[in-house]
Structures are given as C-alpha cells and as structure tokens.
Amino acid sequence: MSDADVELPESIELAWGLRERPGKGPRRSLTMRQVVAAGIRVAEANGLAAVSMSRVAGELGVATMSLYRYVSAKSDLLDLMADAAYGDPPAPRGPDEGWRPALARWALANMTAIHRHPWIRQIPISGPPLGPNQVRWMEQGLAALRGTGLRGIERLSTIMLVSGYARNWATLTADLDEAAAREQIDPDDAGMRYWHQLALLTRHGAYPAIRELLAEDAEGQQDEVFDTEWQFGLDRILDGVEVLIQGRTATA
Structure with missing residues (x-):
C-alpha cells in the first residue's frame, strides 16, 4: 500500500501538524491545541461527563458548530484529550540502563x-x-x-x-x-476499615485462607x-x- 492509499482522520492530521487548515472555507480561528486544552480544562474541573462539544465551545467563546472544523465527533476530541494529557514519555537514561x-x-x-x-x-x-x-x-x-x-x-x-x-x-x-x-474518609482509613470488616465477616465459616492471611498481617x-x-x-x-x-x- 502506497502513502497515497493511506487515509488519516483529519483530527490526527491536525494533531501531528500535517494539516493547518482546509483548502476551502473560512480560515480557522483556533488551533487544535487550543481546542484540546479547553476540553482538558472542562474535564479537570468537572469530570469527563461534563465534556461536550457545546461546553468546550463555550470555554473557547465560539459557536458549537465551529468545533466540527477540528474534530468530526466528540469521541475524536476525547481521544486527543487523552493523548495530550499523557504528555511525553519518560526520557531515556542511556544504553547502559538495561x-x-x-x-x-x-x-x-x-x-x-x-x-x-x-x-x-x-x-x-x-x-x-x-x-x-x-x-x-x-x-x-x-x-x-x-x-x-x-x-x-x-x-x-x-x-x-x-x-x-x-x-x-x-x-x-x-x-x-x-x-x-x-x-x-482518608483512603488509608478506608483500607483499614476494610480489613476489620473482612475479619468480622470471615471470623466463622469456611474461610481458613482469609483468616490465615489476617492472622499473618495482624500487626497492621x-x-x-x-x-x-x-x-x-x-x-x-x-x-x-x-x-x-x-x-x-x-x-x-
């Protein structure tokens, strides 16, 4: 398959900088990075459920339909948000690291x-x-x-x-x-509460392996x-x- 036969989603081309703007139609007023960053801000502040095309458009101060010039669907936006949020991988430490x-x-x-x-x-x-x-x-x-x-x-x-x-x-x-x-409650307190609850529930009955575990770890x-x-x-x-x-x- 030649390069000419390979199709990339427009949002991926924009994310990689392979396409700046369409050949036809009005010039884009935003960058893909700005659109993705706005989606991340909404997710960080209010959770992923709050992310919608209209909410992100409001964050940017543009009409909702204008976002579809960058991403064809909300799912594309979410994928790009996750990619951006991951950031760069850890830097290599050289060939001697193993x-x-x-x-x-x-x-x-x-x-x-x-x-x-x-x-x-x-x-x-x-x-x-x-x-x-x-x-x-x-x-x-x-x-x-x-x-x-x-x-x-x-x-x-x-x-x-x-x-x-x-x-x-x-x-x-x-x-x-x-x-x-x-x-x-504190996550550590929740963990300790779980062990106490488990000990109470399995004190009697066919749970010898759990009781053995709890006995070994009785000192916290x-x-x-x-x-x-x-x-x-x-x-x-x-x-x-x-x-x-x-x-x-x-x-x-």
Missing part, C-alpha cells in the same frame, strides 16, 4: 499519568495508538526492549501487557480513592502490602519477560 529498569520506569510513568488525570481511564480505547504522544510512548516502550532478542510482535505484546497492567492498577486505585472521597501490615502490590505485580510480569529473553539469548 531493558528491565527502563521498562519499569515506563510503566510507572504510564500509571502516574493516569493518576494525574484520572478522567483518562473513563475514555474507552478506540483503537491502536495514533496520537503524537501515544506514538512517542509506543516508541519509548519498544526502544527499551531493543537488543533483547525478542521478535517485533513479542516486543509489541510486552509493552501492551505492561501498559495494560499500569492502566488497570491506576483505574483500581483511582476508583478506591474516589470512593473514599465520596464517604469523606496490610497497608504496607497494598502499597507494594504495584511493584509485586510489575516484577512478576517482568520476570516472565526475562525468562523469555533468556530463552532467546540461549538459542542465539
């Missing part, structure tokens, strides 16, 4: 980006990465695995696995934080365990990748 610490930093930055803008997790993933920042994150993740001996599809599958873990963890913890905020270690669960899960994923890489190296 694939594992590089990918671990990449995963942590991925999770942190969602925590910084928790509304991102409410935007459905509509397709493979095409936004400028998304593609830069993809490049950085793949670059971390360069020279490991993994095939291309394996490198791609690895960063999909790691980013999926980061998104799931960020979603879980953000949901818990929001639930605690609705009840006007549950919070410490919860805080380290992110690293525990990530390490187990990277352990599996390392076994695969070692197998490739042995074969080579």
Whole structure:
C-alpha cells in the first residue's frame, strides 16, 4: 500500500501538524491545541461527563458548530484529550540502563499519568495508538526492549501487557480513592476499615485462607502490602519477560 492509499482522520492530521487548515472555507480561528486544552480544562474541573462539544465551545467563546472544523465527533476530541494529557514519555537514561529498569520506569510513568488525570481511564480505547504522544510512548516502550532478542510482535505484546497492567492498577486505585472521597474518609482509613470488616465477616465459616492471611498481617501490615502490590505485580510480569529473553539469548 502506497502513502497515497493511506487515509488519516483529519483530527490526527491536525494533531501531528500535517494539516493547518482546509483548502476551502473560512480560515480557522483556533488551533487544535487550543481546542484540546479547553476540553482538558472542562474535564479537570468537572469530570469527563461534563465534556461536550457545546461546553468546550463555550470555554473557547465560539459557536458549537465551529468545533466540527477540528474534530468530526466528540469521541475524536476525547481521544486527543487523552493523548495530550499523557504528555511525553519518560526520557531515556542511556544504553547502559538495561531493558528491565527502563521498562519499569515506563510503566510507572504510564500509571502516574493516569493518576494525574484520572478522567483518562473513563475514555474507552478506540483503537491502536495514533496520537503524537501515544506514538512517542509506543516508541519509548519498544526502544527499551531493543537488543533483547525478542521478535517485533513479542516486543509489541510486552509493552501492551505492561501498559495494560499500569492502566488497570491506576483505574483500581483511582476508583478506591474516589470512593473514599465520596464517604469523606482518608483512603488509608478506608483500607483499614476494610480489613476489620473482612475479619468480622470471615471470623466463622469456611474461610481458613482469609483468616490465615489476617492472622499473618495482624500487626497492621496490610497497608504496607497494598502499597507494594504495584511493584509485586510489575516484577512478576517482568520476570516472565526475562525468562523469555533468556530463552532467546540461549538459542542465539
């Protein structure tokens, strides 16, 4: 397929700077960056549910229909907002860092980006990465695995696995934080309350494994365990990748 046969959504062309304005019609009075930034301001202030074409247009002081010269649908705007909110991936630290610490930093930055803008997790993933920042994150993740001996599809599958873990963890913890905020309690207090509730409910009956867990952590270690669960899960994923890489190296 030649470049002439490849079609890009207009919003993606604008985001990449491949199209400044249409050949016909009135000149655009805004930039794509301004439109996306306005959407982000609404989401940050009032949540993703508040984002609409009319609300964003009001934020910019323009007519609603004028926004459709930049994005053909609200879903396109949301995708571009998420891409912009993620920002740049973490800067590489040089070839001596090693694939594992590089990918671990990449995963942590991925999770942190969602925590910084928790509304991102409410935007459905509509397709493979095409936004400028998304593609830069993809490049950085793949670059971390360069020279490991993994095939291309394996490198791609690895960063999909790691980013999926980061998104799931960020979603879980953000949901818990929001639930605690609705009840006007500290997230740490909510965690301790859960363990006490679980102990009460499972004191009798067929729950020996849970009682064993609670007995081992009777001195308040549950919070410490919860805080380290992110690293525990990530390490187990990277352990599996390392076994695969070692197998490739042995074969080579």
